[in-house]
Amino acid sequence: MPAANRIDSLKAPLLVSWQLTRDCDLCCLHCCTESAPGKRLADELDAAEALGLAGQLIRCEVPYVMLCGGEPLLVAHFFSIAETLGRAGVQLKIETNGQLLDTAAAERLAQLPVRSIQISLDGATQGVYGRQRPGGSLAKAHAACRAVRSAGLPLEVTFAPTQLNIHEAEAVIEQASALGAFRFNTGKLMRVGTAARLWERLEPSASQYEDFRRLLERRCERERGSMEICSNPFTLAEGLRRSVEDPPATLLVLPNGWVKIAAVLPYICGDLRRDDLEHCWDAYRRSWQDAMILGGLSEAIAAETSHPRANEWQSALAAR
Helix, strand or coil: CCCCCHHHHCCCCCEEEEECCCECCCCCCCCCCCCECCCCCCCCCCHHHHHHHHHHHHHCCCCEEEEECCCHHHCCCHHHHHHHHHHCCCEEEEEECCCCCCHHHHHHHCCCCEEEEEEECCCCCHHHHHHHCCCCCHHHHHHHHHHHHHCCCCEEEECCCCCCCHHHHHHHHHHHHHCCCCEEECCCCCCCCHHHHCHHHHCCCHHHHHHHHHHHHHHHHHHCCCCEEECCCCCHHHHHHHHHHCCCCEEEECCCCEEECCCCCCEEEEECCCCCHHHHHHHHHHHCCCHHHHHHHHHHHHCHHHHHHHHCCEECCCCC
16 A cells, blocks of 8 residues: 555645736747646636635535636636635635736735735836736836735735846846745746747756746845745755655646646646536545656656656546
């Protein structure tokens, strides 16, 4: 018998990361979900289905839900989902590019138990930010950060390093600190989604990464006590090794209700449009003791060239 994992003793996930849509108002070159304007999936959950899923999360006492995308604020029923969960006491994290997050939206979210709002700042100047995030306004992203803090909400900033922006990393850290972020999230660029297709254009060099890591170490000391520099694990492989040793108590829900086993693997272990949350949670826990899944994780740890297949979704059962 395989050894039990920590998640085997949990009756429900501790976190559900819920991608509400593939639609987005930006065309980010590094997007791991391949989201962009007009990329909404044909079978995304509608408002009634999404609110039904929110009800399941509440009934199963899931304590923490991250609403992300694509751009979650593009979803017409975004606030209905957030308020349904929040009013039931579910802690929330909102992951957004900030283009649509104005003062009114921030104040509305401030009425809920929001653990953090995470906004992406992938450049210190509009020229660099706009090249990596076509269609995006750095001024709007900064305004969103200020709106979040003015509403009394906790702010996280995330930075995806590429050849285009890595030279502005320190300036972005300084901006994040000045904007009142409590955490700065970064790490090696993931070779998944849109980034995989543009890898030669985006991947920083070994020397750039070496300089970047030294910068993070230096800034970690300087920001101690004010803003956390969160870059560990630095690589996707490091994170996967930890997951194999101690599988995360997290369900990753796709916009159509499918449940992925791991972000870097293509395998689906459940369908929340068809099955209830308990069934999908059981299937997820069993997957972390499945030889095929563990083999796929080992391959992903050994070679990042397997990572671009992450969005080629397929049933874990059908793959056997």
